[in-house]
Amino acid sequence: MKIYRHIHPHGLQRQLAKLAGPIFMETLLVMTLGAVDTIMLSQHSDNSVAAVGMVNQLINLVFLVFEVTAVGTSILCSQYIGAKLHDKVTQVVGVSLLLNLVFGLTVSAALYFGAEQLLSLMGLRPELMPEGSTYMRIVGAFAVVQAISMAISASLRSADKAVYPMLVTLIVNILNIIGNYTLIFGKFGAPALGVEGAAISTAASRTVAMLVLFVLLFKKHIPSFPRRLFKPFPFVELRNLLKIGLPSAGEQISYSLSQVVITYFINMLGNEALAARTYCVNIIMFVYLFSVAVAQGGAITIGHLMGDKKPNAAYVLGKMVMRWSVTISIALSILFALSGKWTFSLLTHNPTIIQMGVVILWIDVVLEFGRAVNIFAVNALRSAGDIYYPITAGIIVMWGVSVACSYLFGITMGWGLVGMWFAFLLDENIRAALFIRRWNSKKWITKGFVK
Numbered sequence: 142m143k144i145y146r147h148i149h150p151h152g153l154q155r156q157l158a159k160l161a162g163p164i165f166m167e168t169l170l171v172m173t174l175g176a177v178d179t180i181m182l183s184q185h186s187d188n189s190v191a192a193v194g195m196v197n198q199l200i201n202l203v204f205l206v207f208e209v210t211a212v213g214t215s216i217l218c219s220q221y222i223g224a225k226l227h228d229k230v231t232q233v234v235g236v237s238l239l240l241n242l243v244f245g246l247t248v249s250a251a252l253y254f255g256a257e258q259l260l261s262l263m264g265l266r267p268e269l270m271p272e273g274s275t276y277m278r279i280v281g282a283f284a285v286v287q288a289i290s291m292a293i294s295a296s297l298r299s300a301d302k303a304v305y306p307m308l309v310t311l312i313v314n315i316l317n318i319i320g321n322y323t324l325i326f327g328k329f330g331a332p333a334l335g336v337e338g339a340a341i342s343t344a345a346s347r348t349v350a351m352l353v354l355f356v357l358l359f360k361k362h363i364p365s366f367p368r369r370l371f372k373p374f375p376f377v378e379l380r381n382l383l384k385i386g387l388p389s390a391g392e393q394i395s396y397s398l399s400q401v402v403i404t405y406f407i408n409m410l411g412n413e414a415l416a417a418r419t420y421c422v423n424i425i426m427f428v429y430l431f432s433v434a435v436a437q438g439g440a441i442t443i444g445h446l447m448g449d450k451k452p453n454a455a456y457v458l459g460k461m462v463m464r465w466s467v468t469i470s471i472a473l474s475i476l477f478a479l480s481g482k483w484t485f486s487l488l489t490h491n492p493t494i495i496q497m498g499v500v501i502l503w504i505d506v507v508l509e510f511g512r513a514v515n516i517f518a519v520n521a522l523r524s525a526g527d528i529y530y531p532i533t534a535g536i537i538v539m540w541g542v543s544v545a546c547s548y549l550f551g552i553t554m555g556w557g558l559v560g561m562w563f564a565f566l567l568d569e570n571i572r573a574a575l576f577i578r579r580w581n582s583k584k585w586i587t588k589g590f591v592k
Contacts, residue, residue: 157435157442157462159301160298160441160442161435161437161439162438164298165434167303167310167434169427169430170307170310170313171310177318179419179423184326185326187412187413191269191415192273193272193273194415194419195260195263195269195273198400199260199401200284202398202401204287204291205397206248206288207287207288208291208390209383209387209389209390210240210241212385212389212523213384214234214295215298215299216299216385216444216524217229217381217385218233218296219440219445220445222300223449228370229378230363231367231370232371233378234362234366235366235370236378237292237295237382238289238292241288242285242289245285245286248281248285249284252284253278256274256277257270259277263405264409265408266412269412272336272337275337276337279340279341279344283344286344286347289355290347293306293357293358297354297361297362298437299441299444301441302361303438305357310350313347313349316349320338320343321342324337326338389523391536392519392536395532395535399539402544403544403561406551409552414497414558416489417558420489421502425474428470428473428474428505429509429512431465432466432470432512436516436519436520437520440524442455443455443458443525444525447526452525452586455525456586462521463513463514466516466517467509467514470509471506471509474502474509478506481498481502481503485499505562507566508565508570510569511566512573514577515573518576518580522579522580525588530579538571539568539572543565543568545564547561547564549564550563
């Protein structure tokens with residue numbers, strides 16, 4: 142395993158590329174997985190897209206419970222690997238798997254048995270409820286599979302083995318595309334199940350992914366979990382996981398919960414606005430794809446450097462990642478905005494949805510500066526051990542700007558979905574200014590977990 146004894150910029154770039162390349166491909170494939178459902182269901186009906194879009198908003202929020210352990214696993218393992226504490230790595234992964242098993246079973250039961258009640262609370266329209274509740278029950282019942290997969294993937298990435306989760310995600314995508322084509326449209330003798338078929342395909346693909354990840358974990362990373370490392374139970378690592386994971390996942394939970402509230406506002410505007418929002422989200426995901434990949438790779442490398450007592454190298458790497466992320470995200474957002482009308486015309490024939498979508502893609506060009514900085518800064522600060530600042534700044538600005546101004550601009554002032562996107566622009570860029578200042582202050586240098 143590569144540890145950082147003699148660091149220079151080119152070495153940092155090579156290490157970052159080694160991690161970010163597979164993470165980029167994995168993130169692309171994960172985003173494609175969601176986009177495939179949207180594209181295929183768009184051939185079924187815009188209402189199906191609207192229903193599944195709202196359900197996925199809620200499911201993605203609930204799945205962030207699993208980030209408590211996944212984020213903690215990634216940060217602790219990265220710093221322990223940097224410090225060559227390999228027994229600690231094994232303990233962290235074992236505790237993480239146990240914790241996510243418990244979380245996963247609880248969430249699976251809640252989503253399956255409470256589907257209609259939860260969607261009613263979100264204000265899902267009655268005409269969308271049958272498809273929405275069906276999709277939520279099937280995908281939600283397999284939440285435990287996703288929980289375990291996230292814990293394993295986090296441990297593999299922290300050990301510079303990001304290529305394996307990437308390959309698994311590729312397999313999942315292929316299976317999901319075949320499953321969607323077969324079950325949504327009724328091909329190869331199967332019944333045409335529509336939204337139900339998309340849900341079955343997603344759940345089955347994720348189950349296969351979990352099984353393959355388990356094999357890779359034992360073959361490539363941790364051959365066994367010796368009893369001596371868990372007797373007595375390593376409560377120190379459990380506390381560390383929760384100490385890191387709860388506030389770290391809290392920032393993401395706050396963001397997703399704010400998006401659920403905003404989706405409730407969008408639902409007030411009608412089915413066209415809800416469908417337009419779903420299409421926009423799936424298109425824009427590909428704009429910040431590079432930022433997500435390079436930020437995750439950078440965060441793991443920063444964790445290694447902090448564990449190896451190289452904080453200045455971590456600072457230099459962070460500045461470099463931030464520049465790359467902003468430059469590429471803005472360039473991609475301009476390309477997507479220029480091709481917006483053509484892209485939306487492939488997805489829907491509704492002129493109102495197309496018009497809203499094209500305007501939003503141009504607003505997104507300015508928004509992406511802030512988003513690129515935020516994606517990097519949240520990952521990097523957490524990996525360095527500065528776990529409380531991102532959630533504090535995030536909660537205040539997300540709710541004070543994004544949620545409040547979404548209602549003000551979109552509903553009160555009547556600007557609709559376009560007005561809400563202006564609120565998102567303000568939120569992302571205000572947070573970006575705060576995070577740039579925090580990174581440059583270097584206050585995070587003293588926050589590491591390896592003493």
